[in-house]
Each structure stands twice: as C-alpha cells, then as structure tokens.
Amino acid sequence: MRNNSLKAAFQYKRIDLSKVNTSDSKKAENMGATLKRIWNYLKMEKRKLILVILMVFISSLFALLGPFLVGMSIDNFIAVQQLNGLGLLLLGLVIVYIIHSLSLFLQNYWMVDIAQQTVYTLRKNLFEQFHRLPISYFDQRQHGELMSRLTNDIDNINNTLNQSVIQIFASVLTLVGTISIMLYLSPVLTLVTMSIIPVMFFSMRWITRRTGPLYKLQQRDLGDVNGYVEEIVSGQHVVKTYSQEDYVTSQFEQRNKSLQNTGFWALTISGFIPKIMNTLNFLSFAMIAFVGGVLVITSDGSLVTVGTIVIFTEYARQFTRPLNELSNQFNLLLSAIAGAERVFQVMDETGEEIDEKDAAEIPDTKGHLVFNHVSFGYESAKILNDISFEAKPGETVAFVGHTGAGKTTIINLISRFYNYDSGQITLDGIDIKNIKRSSLRKHMAFVLQDTFLFHGTIRENIRYGRLEATDKEIEQAAKDANAHDFILSLQDKYDTVLDQEGSGISQGQKQLLTIARALLAEPKILILDEATSNIDTVTELKIQEALKRLMEGRTSFVIAHRLNTIREADEIIMLENGEIMEQGSHQELMNQQGKYYQLYQ
Template identity: 40%
Template sequence: MNTTSKRLRIEEDEPITKPFNWSQFIRLLSYIKPYQKYFLYSFLLMILATLYNLAGPYLIRLVIDIDIPKRNIHGLFYKASFYVVLTLLYVLSLRIRTIFMTKLGNNVVSDIRMHLFTHLQKLSLNFFDNRPAGKIMVRVMNDVDSLSELLSNSILNVLIDTLSLSFIIIIMLSIDVKLSLVAFFVLPFLIVVIMFLKNSIRVRWQDVRKKSSTLNAYIHESIQGMKITQAFVREETNLQIFKELNTIFKNTWMKAIRVNNLFWPTIDFTGTLSTVLIFLFGVWMMKRGYTTLGTVIAFSNYMGMFWQPINNISNFYNQLLVAMASTERIFEILDIQPDVKDSSHAYDLPPIKGEIRFENVSFSYEEEKPVLKDVTFTIKPGETIALVGETGAGKTTIISLLARFYDPQRGRILIDGHDIRNVTLKSLRKQMGIMLQDTFIFSGTVADNIRYAKPDATMDEVIKAAKTVNAHEFIMKMENGYDTEVNERGSRLSIGQRQLIAFARALLADPKILILDEATSAVDTQTEVLIQEAIEKLTKGRTSIIIAHRLSTIRNADRIFVIHNGQIVEEGNHQQLLEKRGFYYNLYTSQFKYFEK
C-alpha cells in the first residue's frame, strides 16, 4: 500500500456536521448541577467584585469635578482610602472565586471523563471493531480536557460580564445620555464581524479535532506495531506518513488560529475608535458647557471597562465554539447505544449446571455475509466439546455469541434453559471463564493479571492457580516473583508465558462454563503436556468448549463439532469422526496428525 492510500485510510474519522446545537450546551451545563453551590458562591462573589470595580471611575469623577477644584483634602483622602479598600475587596473576591471555580471545573471534567469511560465499557464489541483505539483515546482525554477552561471560568465570567455591561450602560446613561450614544456608536460594526466569523471558527475547530484524532490513532497504531515495523524496516515509510499527518494537523490548527485571532484586532480597533470618539465629542461638549472634565474621564474609564466585558464575551463565544466542537464528539460517543445490553426485564442468571443449547442460530458481522447458518446443538453439563474447522468457519463466533459479545440475528441460545438475552450480562459472564485467542496482559504485576477476574482473590489462591497451569516455576524465576511488573501487554513475557498467565486467570474465576479459544496454539510441545494435565483437571465437572489446533486437546474431548461454512457438518468423538472419513478425517490427515506425539 502506498503512502497516500495509507494516509487517506487513517484520516477517516466520524464526521460531525450538525449545526451548532444549544441543546448540547444545556446538556453540558447539567454536569454542573452537583456542584451548583460552588457556582452560586462564585457568582455572588463576582457580583460584589463587579460593584467594587465599577465604583472606581465614579469616585474619580467626584474627585476631579468637586474635591480638586475646591481643594478639599479631607474629601480627597476619604475617597482615596475608600478606593483602596474597594480594590482590596475586589482582589480578595477574585481570589476566593478562583478557588471555587477551579474546584467546580476540575470536578465536572472528572465526572464527564468518568461518564464517558463508563459508557465505553458498556458498548458492544462492534463499536471497537470499527474504531481505532487512538481515536477513542482522543475523545476521553483531549476532547474532555478542552472543556476545562470553559467550565472553570468562561461560563461564570460571561454571566458576570453581561451583568457588568448592564451596570456600565445604566451608569453611563445616568451620567450623560449624549456621550453614551457616541460611545456605543461602533457596536453594530463589532456585532457584524462576530456573526461573520462564528460559523467559520466552529467548522475549523471541528476539523482540528478530527485531524488530532487521526494523528493520535496513527501514533497509537505505530507504537503497538513497533516490532513489526522494525522487522520489516518500515521506519522511513512510517516516518513519511507521520510527517504528512503531522503537517496536515499543523496546517489545520494554523487555519483555525488565524480565524480565531481576527477577534482581537477587531475588538482592539473598535475599543480605540470608541475612546477617540469620546474624547473628541467630550472636548467639543466641554467647550459648550454641556459636560465636565471629570465626566469625560469617567466615561473614558467606563468605556475601558465596557470593552473588557465585550472582549471577554467575544472570547467566551470563541471558546464556546472550540469547546462545542469537542462536546459534539463526546456526546456523539455517549449517544451510541450498545448493540448488546440488558433488556428491561433481565434477571440474574441463577447458579448453573452448564447445559448449553443453540437453537437455529444465525449470525453475520456484515449484511449478506453470514458467518453462522441455522446452527443447532446441545452440550450436556460437564461435557467437553472441541470445535474444529478451517479459519473463518465460525468457531470463535460461536463462543463470542455464547458470552454475548454479540447477539445472533436469528435463533436463540440457552444455558440451563435460560435464554441468555433475558439474563443480565454480569450474571452470565460471572459464571464463565474465557481465555481468548488474543491473550491480553495488562500493565501491573503478575499477581494483578492472574487476579484480574477475581480481584478479591488471596495470594494463596493466585499461587494455586498458577501452579495448576504450571506457571509457578517461571514466575518464581522472575526478579520479584508474583510482584514483578510485566509492562503493557506483557511485553517482557514470551507468548507462551503470557498464555500461561491468562490460563491461570481463567482458572481462578472457577467458572461453570470454560471457554478456551486456541489457548495452547503458541505453547511449545513440552509446555503443552503440562497444560494438558491442567486442562483435564480444570474441565472436570465443568462444561468446556475448546478451540484448538493440537491433537491432544481434540482427542480427549467428549465430542468434536466440525464447523464448515458456518454450519456443524460433523459431530462425534475423535475415533468416530475418523471412521466416517469425512471433513474431520481430511482435516486430520492434512493438519492434526503432524502434531501427534
């Protein structure tokens, strides 16, 4: 695959083309409700701070127009002292308000991230099959983080700034109506510019989020596949792909910033023009005795205060557009409903014996591409069943449906007579032990990984499980034994060691139904003999379904189901199927017999 086609494939992301939706903003605000006391305290403090601040220019006007002409030193001293006290109160109010709003913002961001992560864990595997992990990580981390400033400061500030504007307008009109109209003359120009820029800003920041998601997805994929990259000497090619994606992200960011930064020159120009008009008309009015110097200076100060809230409100709208681009992406995930979930009448599956029955089950991952076709079989409690067949025949799909990772399109699956769609997922999977083909080891210690299915297991239980699957010996040879850190995905362990640990994890769960998906596929022959002994102990008294390519596992099964083109074409034990000289016989002669000892 050439660089261009690879880049285009990676760049694909979930398009979000909805118009700005205020209902989503209201939905975002609902996360503030549990912390509304912080918001209320901060709002009251900011009202006080605004009143302290607005009193300053009025005091200056009185000093210039009354105290200075009359040389009233006492009046000047009292007003100056009062001004200092107001300033200290203003600073103190801002400080306390910052503490409250920081707590609110951090708590809300944490809640949103928790809500998003909790929801992700409920989504069906189909969701993760179709989305790179890197793009999901961007939603949980970057997009949620981008809301922090909006929630910590901007929402409260815009309320206070709106209130400040109202106070300033009332004060200015009460002092001088004509001079107020001159000061507000340039406002329509600013409003037109804001309306012109708003859609462009939102679209460009949405594009930035998409490109960031794409870049993170490629980085995640590259790190996960580093061994393959180095093995096939793909470093230069991958570097070129990364360079292109990084350049696209940089250029997209710069386009967004350029539109973003049009706000500030516009506001600065409008504010400067307004101040110039105030002084020009103010001087003209002073010459004719219509106003005083103190009034003109007070107006100049109030206009400085007036443009600050305008600046802040414009900045808020700017931040809102940026944050809503992330909010839309967060809620897009939260609005996805899992394909597999508990029904409204779901009940807990009672302790089971382990009878499994498939009744005319059909399933496909994609329409018009059936994987299973009217599959019907019954497994008795305590029976060990082996599933064999060529790659893609539907073996793994059968166990995925049994664990309800997916639901069949037709038919039903029963355990001890209970339709698994009618029981809760938790109670169903709690009674299963599953070891999948893709052995996953989490970062942490060896003991943590074995204990993953049973967090409250004692160390004695952990060691017992490890000894049963013959993992204890190699674990004890590690520097810290069971407390040895194994790194992400168990990178310091061999494939066989990872499988042994995963096998101990399944054993520790003490399941009634055991599922092993090619659990011994990467274990050497000597280790497999030891594991086979553990499997025989583990499967005793349990219903077991095993997918394996090793003859020893298949030969010891009570029954073997031969899967071909999504159907069970043969059924019986090893000897019976060989005597039929059918699919199993052909599969055995072409593959299994070479593993015979």
C-alpha cells in the same frame, strides 16, 4: 513558498468545512442541546455556583464604582482645588479595589472547584459508558481515538469551564452596568462609544462562523492522531518485523500535518479578535476625547465635565473589554462544545442490549448447553445458519473450519456478546436470553490466543479472575497452571510488575498466567481459543498440561487452529460458511473421510 503551502492548506480545510458547516439552524440546535447538557452537570454544584455568581456581581459592581469615584475626585476636588474630603474619597477608592480583588479571588477559587467536580463526573460517566457499550463498538473504532475523548476533549471542557463561565457572567454584568452609568452621565458620549458596535458585531460574526467548524476539525484530527499513535505503538513488533518505519512515519506525517493546518487556521482566525478589539478600543478613545473636548469647550462644562471625559475613557475600555472577552470566550466555548459533542456522542451510543425483563440470576450451573436451530446475522449479512449441537456437563466441544466459517461468532453467542436471531440456546434447560448477562459470564472463563495482562503485579493479574481470592489460592492456581516455578525465578516473584504487553516474560509464560487466572475463577464453562501457536515445544507441553487440568470437569468450547490438539474432544464440529458440515468425535470424522478428514490430512 510557505504562503503558497498555507494557502493550499486553507483551501483544503475549506473543503472540509463544507462538510462540517451544516445549516445554521441545525448548528444552533446542536450547540443549544450541548450547552444544556453541560449546564445539567454544572447544576450539581448549585450552591457554589450561586456563590460564584454573587462574587461576580460584587466584583463587577466595584469595578464600575472605581472609575466613577476617580471622576468624582477630579470634578469635586482636583478641578476646584478642594482638598477637604479628598482623603476620605481616596480611602473609599482603596476599599473598593480591595473588595474587588477579594471577590475576584473567591469567584475563581469556587469556580475551579465547580469545574473540577463537573469534569470529574463527566469523565466518570464517560468511562462507565465505555463499559456499557457492546464489544462490536470497540471492534469498529480506534482505541486511541476513544481515549482522546476521555482525555483531550474533556480537558478542553475543563479549561473552558475554568475560564469562560466567570468571564461570561462578569462581561454581561459589566456591559449592562457600564451602559447604564454612561447613559446617566452623558447620552451623547454613550452614543459615540456605542457607534463601534456594528463594526464589532460583523467582525465577530465573520470570525466565529469560521472558527466553529475549524475547532470541530481540530478535535477530530487530534483524535485521529491519538488513535494512530496508539495503534502503531501497540503494533511496534509488526512495524519493525516488516521494516515499515518509513511508511508509518509518512502516514503519521499526513495526520500530523492535517492537525497542524486546522490548528493553525483555528488559532490564526481566532487571533484576529484581540487585534480588532484593540483597534476599535483605540478608535473609541480618540472619538470620546475629540467629542468630549468639543462639548467641554462649547458648553463651558455644562454638558460634559473633564471628570466625565476621564470616566468615559475608562468606561469605554470597560465597555469594549467585556465585548472583547465575550468574543474570546465565545471562541473558547465553540472549542469546548466541539469536544463536548464528541463526548456526548459516545454517551448517546446504544449500550449493550439490556437484559430482558424476566432475566434472572443463576447461582450455579451444570454447564449443559444446547444450540437448537440457531441462526444469526450481523448488518444484513448471514453469518450462522441453522446451527444445532449439544454440550453435556463436563464435555469438550471443538470448532474447526477455515477463517470466516463462524467459529468466533458461536463463542460470542454463547457468552451473549451478541443475541441470536432465531432458534434457541439453552443452559441447563433455560433460554440464555432469560439469564442476566453478568450472571451468565460469572460462570465462564476465557483463555484466548492473544493474551492480555494489565499493568500491575503478577499477583494482581492472577487475582483478576476472582478479586476476593487469598494469596494462598493465587499461588495454588499458579501451581496448577504450571506457572509457579517461573514466577519464583523472577526477582520480585509474585510482586513482579508487568505492563500491558507483559514485557520481561515470554509469550508462553503470559499464557500460563492467563490459565492461572481462569483456574482461580473456578468457572463451569470454558471458552478456549487455542493458545499454543508460536510457542516452544517445552512450554507448549506445560500449557497443554495446564489446559487439561483446567478443562477437567468443566464444559469447554475450543476454537481449534491445529487439529492434533483436539483429538480427545467429545465433539468436533466442522463449520463452513456458517453451517455445520460434519460433527462427531475425531475417530468418527476420520472414518467418514469427508471435509474434516481432508483438512486433517
């Protein structure tokens, strides 16, 4: 039964392989480009890398010298029963192996340092790239899958750098040195030893052509599993509310099974390598012993000596061992390249649009913002069409309308998460495209319906609004936000540690903390996504009072979900299908008895 399921799984993976395994030229080009980019990171530790290569050269040289000395001791001393000088040769043999061991230790010590520094830089660059990417990039992807690139994929690169770089250098040097000495000692036995290469080559080619795509699928499936786990853990309340535990478990089972299958076949097929190499190794020993024995007997030792046969049996092992290691390391290299390609894929993503050449800092703003016939579309879909309104300093503008009307898009344009296509948006008479994004956002604060708190203390979460704020300023912001009293009721007060979900405090209390954070930032422009839904009446009154205090003297833009909360707004804009249907004060719109009136009723 198990064999049938595995056969079916392999057939399924073969279908996937056809999608991944593109033309050989394209695959080679991608592999070469990826290796070159990894090498550029390694070059940052050039001095240590040179020391590693030097130690690899020394260790490989002395690894070859050891068996040669053993063969000399047999031919020159043991076979002729000559003891004079044997002790000195054995002492030299001990020194050779001591130097060999020391060089191995040093090359591993330095290579670990190089690998860790390389991975540190790579992880740092990837994390920085995350912050250069636009909001839309994260909206379209699972966060857990992106986290997998920062953790699993980079760890994969780290493991390969620690193991493969040294092994590849050592294997190449050992292989070249072994063949050179073998040719010097006996061309005939060298030919016998190398006769296994064609079998080895075609075996490795068969294996690596299958393991390369499988490693890519394994990294993809691992990212898929991580993304799904992160999504379900974050949405546990929804899962339990709708009693969907069995459903999400079955969905996870499918993803987990897919990862198991790709992992199984990647490791199974790559596991053929040591078996094949050991078989060829034993075959090589037998061939050397047979041919060498025949040559010793027929030539009476003139062509080949017993010591030479001993050297060759050891060199045959050293000849197949680097080939074996190269094959294994190539397999690991394919796995690392699969991870590196996913990392570089993120790094190559287009970041948030760069500020225009003439964009400038604005040290201060009055908060006078004007939309003048603004239109915007995303991926060929028109979202906003000919939007015009004015928000004078200190005024409150509210946006109402059904889902998809364009309310959030207007907010995204104000904060420059997106650039408008036509028309103009000005702040204090300056086109916002001529203002640096970072400078524009420094004068803004956001209070959203979905609160977000970082893992840390309450004090640290409030201070996020202005990192240089004093403890006294933090407490004053909490008082203005009506959060001070409930904070003092907690055991550790302002030093209470919260996690990302803010466990231990209510939804309303989380919202009060985000208002305190916004107050501490002292913004001139406020973006408010009404945050009083699913909150008890008493807490809602506290939030409304805190928001009123926060909005005082500031230009505020409010996305309204409950119309009774925006009756005092200076301007209410009714949106439908990306267009302004009505605008005016609450009383003006009620008197018109149009769409706003109908929605309000």
